[in-house]
Amino acid sequence: MSEMNKNYDPKSLERKCYESWEARGYFRSGNTEGGSYSIMLPPPNVTGTLHMGHGFQHTLMDVLIRYHRMMGDDTLWQPGTDHAGIATQMVVERNLNLEGISRHDLGREKFIEKVWRWKEYSGGNITKQMRRLGASADWSRERFTMDEGLSKAVTQAFVKLHEDGLAYRGKRLVNWDPVLLTAVSDLEVVQEEEKGSLWHFKYPLSDQSGYIEIATTRPETMLGDVAVAVNPEDERYQSFIGKKITLPITNRDIPIIADEYVEKDFGTGCVKITPAHDFNDYEIGKRHDLPMINILTKEAKLNDSVPEKYRGLDRFDARKAIVEDMDQLGLLAKVESHTLKVPRGDRTSSVLEPYLTEQWFVKASVLGKKALEVVENGTVRFVPDNWKNTYYSWMRDLQDWCVSRQLWWGHRIPAWYDEKGNVYVAEDEKAVRIKYNLSEDVCLTQDDDVFDTWFSAALWPFSTLGWPEKTAALEKYYPTSVLVTGFDIIFFWVARMMMFGLYFMKEIPFKDIYITGLIRDAEGQKMSKSKGNVLDPVDLIDGIDLGSLIEKRTSSLMQPQMKAKVEKQTRKHFPNGIEAYGTDALRFTFVALASTSRDVNFDVARMEGYRNFCNKLWNASRFVMMNLEGFDVTYKNKHALDMGVAERWIWHQFNQTVALSHKHIESYRFDLLAQSLYEFVWNQYCDWYVEFAKALLNDPKTTENKKQAIQYTLIKVLEGILALVHPVIPFISEAIYQEVKSYTKNTKDSLMLVKYPEVDVTLEDQRACEELEWLQKVITAIRTIRSEMNVKPSVSIPVYFKNANEVLTSRIEKLSDIIAQMAKVADIHINVEAPLSATNIVAGLEIHIPLEGLIDLDAERARLDKEKLKLDKEISRIQGKLNNQKFVANAPEAVVIKEKEKLANYELTKTKLQTQFDKLSAL
Structure with a gap:
């Protein structure tokens, strides 16, 4: 009989175990004839590394996939990465800049070659880390949003949208990054509160009868003002509506208009309207058919639409000059300190500008109607349900989606222009000429822009399965079963997948949308480098000393002040570095934290408890394996064995846990799943049943048939436990299973191939539960007295039970052997007067332990x-x-x-x- 290692060592087992699973093809789809269950991995950036949010969500997806695989479903967890247009281009450009080269020096074609080489060199880090977390994705199907098949899907999708009148080119206001020189999506805008100023300007009425006072945080934009707006119900300004003001510095006359957007009680009640440089003003401008004057270049310098003295000035330099000039003109009323939200690019940290430019748009307002309906009518459900309200708030006020970006890295827009500016859309230039009957004499130039990364991501649920081709995978795994993602991208990704899925596939892309909370630190603070509280999941798995942690979080490129701050904060949060906890402890922690909360506070200290859980399971398994001598595995019918109350109780509790496990997984209550598994394995099996078994196996009065019943229960419940916990803690459960299967004669090579336990009504035994729970209370009461009175563990004691009725008397007599073994009791007396004693009471039953001779008071x-x-x-x-x-x-x-x-x-x-x-x- 082999003996398990004394201690569980995750490092020595995890990599070897995962490599074996992957090499044997256990993760691949199509391995069973069962119904399909599929999840699309939200594609992380190819430039990225695994952060806590990834680790959290990937763990939950893996729990679902492993569970459904064990339930016999044909599972597909589709992995892949996103080309991350802006992020990747920035990284490669920075590397070139270190060599004194710009992308323009190379030209587009050679720059793209550089990006592909960099992707091949640096890409895939995150998938390696996913493997460390135990992610059982079908790596044989791994996709990349710029691979040939997905590029074809992007092109055909856009061509169809254009043909159907749902994609168009137009001049609209967008978020503009003056460093990247591209439009960016709302998701790439970070709104930060900053201290600034509110300048009050006087705008003289054109009839010289007075002035109107406005307030602005961006004085330079006044050069693009085309109106002043007041609320139509504001009595102060009724006589002003329809008049004009002479815009200072420019000397242009602009109208005073009435619009309900203006709040009477905010500021002066008068608002300057600059449609080309403010999103709200843009909407007002459209309502009132106002002109739109763009005063900025792509680099955020003032252009030729402004008076000559300001042309070429940076926007902030122009701001100072305009304030000074307004002051000299006597038109600066006052300046107030003001806290405002400043939009910054998440990649460059530069202040973004609303910018009027020609872009490609998709009519989201049209596509969004069905995407809204399927949630309203319950075809698609959000979990938790309240997140559908967040979805509604956006879908009921959809704006057209700007899908073009002024980058080189990405899917190039399949649009061509002739010398007259006419636009033609098709798969390639050859297709354009055929489609529009253009001769070779017509000179065509392809659009320089690429698609917003979210465009290709919106196609992900079906493009990865082979669309636009009609593949077997597409037929089998679409629509997918569930999307697991964060609430921060409900607008930007979830809704767009819904729109595209319904439009191109005529079906929803997923049935459930499980929204996770965002991972924060133990105090609820957002994780950031500057706070020194960022965690890398692999560091939690392997451990890292303080010096290496500081080195990892800082770099020579950091400003000295920032570097010092990061080091200080890191020392504060992790003075001793980070211990090694192993993958299973990390996964269990993630699962336990997956409640319905918006924010998830991750406390490293909790991992210690789940590492202890793994050790507890390992040690209990060692005990079981060491106590199987003489075990006859031919006992296939446990009902033929002499099952005592403890055996019947643990089987009942196991069956209850099986039922709860199914319920919690199906309802996405991962936290409750963790709780029920922990309670059963630690408290019921390890703390109580293993102790009962130990006591009875050591009792010479235990019969051979009874011993076999105990051994059978120990090993078979353990085998069931391993299957139950496998989706959550796959590595330790697999390692123990490899030891256990020889005793249970299980022919499955891996726990991954074992059937997930099902509820068995024949295991229900409420009477055994009542008796055992009573027994636990009695044993605990006796142990409490012993502990409080400092009675030595080695000393056997007499116990007197008083107030025992007929039922309790029978129960005490029936369970006397196990009471004696578990509580070190020598003699049991029922309804006999006890001498001087310490007392405890269990539901009216008095328990007395005589102290004379046991202790010196x-x-x-x-x-x-x-x-x-x-x-x-x-x-x-x-x-x-x-x-x-x-x-x-x-x-x-x-x-x-x-x-x-x-x-x-x-x-x-x-x-x-x-x-x-x-x-x-x-x-």
Whole structure:
């Protein structure tokens, strides 16, 4: 009989285990004849690394995939990565800049070659890290949003949209990054609160009868003002509506208009309208048919539409000059300090500008109607349900989607222009000439723009399955079963997949949308490098010392001040670095945290508890394996064995846990799944049943048939546990299974191939539950008395039960052997008067333990007095520390917290000692 290693060592098993799974093709779709179950991995950026949000969501997806695979479904977890247009181009451009080269020096074609080479060199880091997390995706089907098949899908999708009148080119206001020189999506805009100023300007009425005062945070945009707006119900300005003002500096006359958008009680009640440089003004401009004057270049400098003295100035330099000039003209009324939200690009941190430019748009307002309906009528459901309201808020006020980007890296828009500016859309230039009957004499130039990354991402659920071809995979796995994603991209990705799925496939892309919370640190703070609280999942798996952690988080390119800040914060949060917890402990933590909350606070300390859980399961398994001597596996019918109350109870509890596991997985309550698994494995199986088994196996009165029943229950429930927990903690469960299967004669080579346990009504035994729960309370009560009275564990004691009715008397007699073994009881007396004793009560049943001869009451009271004095000394010492403001202010936060925890533990221990002392004094 082989013996399991004494300790579970994740490092030595995880990589080897995963490589074996992947090499044997266990992750591949099409391995069974069951119904299909499919999940599309939200494609992470090819430039990226696995962050906590990825780790969290990937773990939950893997739980679902492993569960459904074990349920016999034909599962497909479709992996892949996104080309990440802006992010990737920026990285490659930075590398070129270090060589003193720009992309324009290389030209488009050679630059794209550089990007592809860089992608081949650096890409795939995140998929390697996913493997470390145990992600059982079908890697044989891995896709990339710029691969040949997906590029074909993007082109054909756009051509069809254009042919159907749903894609067009037009001049619209977009978010413009003056560093990247491209439009960016709303998702790439970071709204940051910053301190600024609010300038109040006087705009003179053209009839010289007075002036109107406006307030602005962007004085330079006044050069593009085309109107001043007031609320139509604002009595102060009724006589002004229809008049004109003479715009200072430009000397242009512009109208005063009425629009309900203007808030009467905000500022002066008068708003300058600059349609070409403000999104709200743009809508007002369209309503009132106002001209749109663009005053900026692509680099955010003032252009030729402004007076000559300002031309070529950077927007912020122009701001200073205009304020000075307005002041000299006597038109600067006042300047106020003002906190405002500034839109910055998430890649460049530059202040973005609303910018009027020619772009390609998709009519989301048309495509969105069905995408809204399928959620309203319940065809697609959000989990948790409240997230559908977030979806509605956007879908009911859809704006057309700007799909073009002024980049080189990405899917180039399949549009060509002739010398007259006419536009032609088709798959390629040859197709254009055929489609539009153009001769070779017509000179055509392809559009320089590429598609917004979200365009190709919107096709992901079906393009990865072979669309536009009619493939077997597309037929089988579309629509997919569930989308797992964060609430931050409901607008930008979820809705667009819904629109495109319904439009191109005529079917929803997924049946359920499970929305996760966002991972934050233990205090609920957003994770960021500057805060020093960022976590890398692989660091939590393998561990990392403080020095290496600081080196990893900082770089020579950082500003010294920022570098020092990051180092300080890292030392604060992780003074001893990060311990190695192993993959399973990390996965269990993620699953346990997956509640319905909007934010998920990740406390590294919780991982210690789940690492202990893994060790507990390992040690219990070792005990089982070491106690199977003489076990006859031919006992296939457990009902033929002498199943005692403990065996019947643990089988009942196992069956209850099976039912809960199915329920919680199907309802996406991963946190409750973790809770039920933890409760059963730790508290019921390991803490109670294994202890019952140990006691009974060591009892010489236990019959051979009874022993076989205990051994059968130990090994078969353990086998069931391994299957139950496998989707959550796959590595340790697989390692134990490889030891267990030889005893259970399971022919499946891997736990991945084992059927997930099903509910078995024949295992229900409520009576056994009632008896066992009563037994637990009795044993706990006896152990509590022993502990409080400091009775040595080796000493067998008599126990007196009083107030036992006929039912309880029968139960005590029936379970006397197990009570004796579990509580170290020598003699049991029922309804007999007890001598001087310590007492506990369980549901009216008095439990007495005579103390005469067991302990010296005077000596025990003296011992307790001595212990209390020691505690008082420690409590006083720690209170002194914590009352010292200098210590609290200068000590690392982790040290202060630890001292507070020590104080709380000492005070609790003192309270318990006082209770014991009081009991002894009463005897």
